[in-house]
């Protein structure tokens with residue numbers, strides 16, 4: 001049996017930040033990293049998709065940031081073992097931080113991730129789960145919770161809400177009050193106890209997110225049940241929605257800005273129901289700035305960021321969704337090169 005009772009005072013609290021693709025996890029993370037909240041935070045990130053775009057999108061900060069890229073944190077025992085290894089390394093330098101934040105990929109079920117903190121004894125003895133914080137995209141969550149193609153299969157959007165201690169309804173700027181009210185009612189059906197906060201661009205009172213000790217002893221028995229810790233068989237049987245995949249592209253040549261923006265925007269208008277998420281870092285012809293592409297379904301944002309400076313400009317894009325036509329996208333992107 002895992003040791004679920006011990007919650008000593010000197011253990012490092014761990015927050016698991018989860019939420020479906022594009023919900024706003026990195027936005028919240030960046031907000032946390034820039035706010036003065038008195039915590040020194042080490043961050044562990046796990047991304048879906050084989051090329052790493054996220055680490056370029058997390059702002060430079062003094063905090064320690066670890067990337068975990070070789071697979072989904074909830075699916076593969078290897079990745080969970082890696083998590084334990086990263087934690088061990090981190091814990092050897094405990095003087096540098098007082099809080100750990102694990103950002104899961106948008107398709108992860110946070111439950112097996114949380115379970116790792118209880119199972120490995122050496123690590124479990126040194127950390128305690130502070131809370132599972134789930135971000136929900138006010139505009140797009142319903143279509144994933146009610147995804148008809150997942151009928152009877154694991155639905156990670158639902159798993160993430162069910163496991164939450166705190167739910168942040170993010171992007172409230174994109175919907176009206178009636179839609180938020182209806183969403184709250186639906187979230188309550190999936191999770192009766194989590195506090196529900198509302199935010200735009202992840203701006204929440206961080207004392208409601210960090211150091212809330214959702215796993216203090218009074219809570220532990222109930223959480224253990226939810227996390228299936230009473231189950232002696234800790235094998236994790238779930239499979240991801242196999243219909244969701246990712247396609248990545250890298251280019252050495254620069255893009256024509258206007259053509260790329262117009263083409264991508266038209267493409268997502270047409271295909272954005274099936275393409276859940278698009279991210280990119282782009283080098284633009286005649287411009288010395290690093291451009292960032294972000295899209296969630298059909299909503300696209302494309303903007304200049306800092307100058308490349310000494311870094312060699314490059315472009316990489318990742319598309320995540322169903323039935324992505326790689327050849328079609330590749331051809332389309334090539335027509336946008338300068």
Ligand SMILES: Nc1nc2c(ncn2[C@@H]2O[C@H](COP(=O)(O)OP(=O)(O)OP(=O)(O)O)[C@@H](O)[C@H]2O)c(=O)[nH]1
Nearest residue numbers: 020021022023024025026027106170171200201294
């Ligand atoms: N309008 C609006 N856009 C938001 C808000 N929060 C985040 N976004 C945008 O939504 C997009 C996705 O945000 P991210 O923070 O990258 O989402 P994520 O959950 O980390 O995404 P994955 O890593 O793909 O799972 C970006 O373009 C953000 O700028 C919000 O409150 N309102």
